[in-house]
Amino acid sequence: MSAASRGSASRTGTIGVALGSGAARGWAHIGVLRALAENGLRPSVVCGTSIGAVVGAAYAAGELDAFERWARRLDRRQVAAYLDFGLRGGLVRAKKVFDALAEEIPDRDIESLPMTFAAVATDLATGHEIWLRHGRLYDALRASVALPGLVSPVRSDGRWLVDGGLVNPVPVSVCRALGADTVIGVDLNTTLVGRRFRPVASDQSEEAESPQSTPSSGLDGVRAALQRVAGDVRQRLGGEASVPRDESLSILDVVANSLNIMQIRVTRSRMAGDPPDLLVAPRLRDFGLLDFDRAEEAVEEGRRAVTQALAAQSGGL
Secondary structure (H helix, E strand, C coil): CCHHHHHHHHCCCCEEEEECCCHHHHHHHHHHHHHHHHCCCCCCEEEEECHHHHHHHHHHCCCHHHHHHHHHHCCHHHHHHHCCECCCCEEECCHHHHHHHHHHCCCCEHHHCCCEEEEEEEECCCCCEEEECCCEHHHHHHHHCCCCEEECCEEECCEEEEEHHHCCCCCHHHHHHCCCCEEEEECCCCCCCCCCCCCCCHHHHHHHHCHHHCCCCHHHHHHHHHHHHHHHHHHHHCCCCCCCCCCCCCHHHHHHHHHHHHHHHHHHHHHHHCCCCEEECCCCCCCCCCCCCCHHHHHHHHHHHHHHHHHHCCCCC
């Protein structure tokens, strides 16, 4: 660690880290946390939204090593096996993945964590930002990752909770409210504008829209749509490259990229009023929503982004 880094760290006071949303891009948070520690910056206030909450919880629990080993072991087949498809509120229930994670990192009460921690969720009825700071850890994480339409919402204290990225994708404000003097924000979505889509084969889209294939009942129509989305997910995780004859988009692309645009706009607005003291922005433009098998690449990009952000910071923290 350089003398400049040591001097910067000594002036920061209580350090908070705000880990942003971003689905599979979230593995970059592991590299960010590793690189910050190597530069003498060790957060004691950890706040996360969606995947940021999941990685942040592992760090706050002192289990980042075990969590990173688990993430690096994931391959496309395992990711596909964790997708428990359903019809109630979302395409995926996410029970399997949290059950698997609990085998590596046991569930516990948030209050028992050795660091101050909060996961951010959204009240689906009111749009209010909800800070989850008490109760069972995995219940909070499950609510924070409930991406609307894709992951089923969670019922908690009489409220339906969904992904916190709808209201606070990079929870800088939460870190400050919980006592952080210096906040490091990690934005996983800033480089996504203008990204290229993976088109689907034209014969698939034609089949999906064919009048002959349209079921007569509304319920059958919903089930057919769900099957098409699930098929698209399985195709991508199976690595089957389609050879498109046009530029059709899958339902998954439309939903995921619409949410990305919304979160980018919300993040810009929130940060304009309450910017972090250091912004780390990994470049993850080519990462898809479900590329959870690419942990090694994402972790290294997180490390690189910290090096770049610290080098660009004039006067230290």
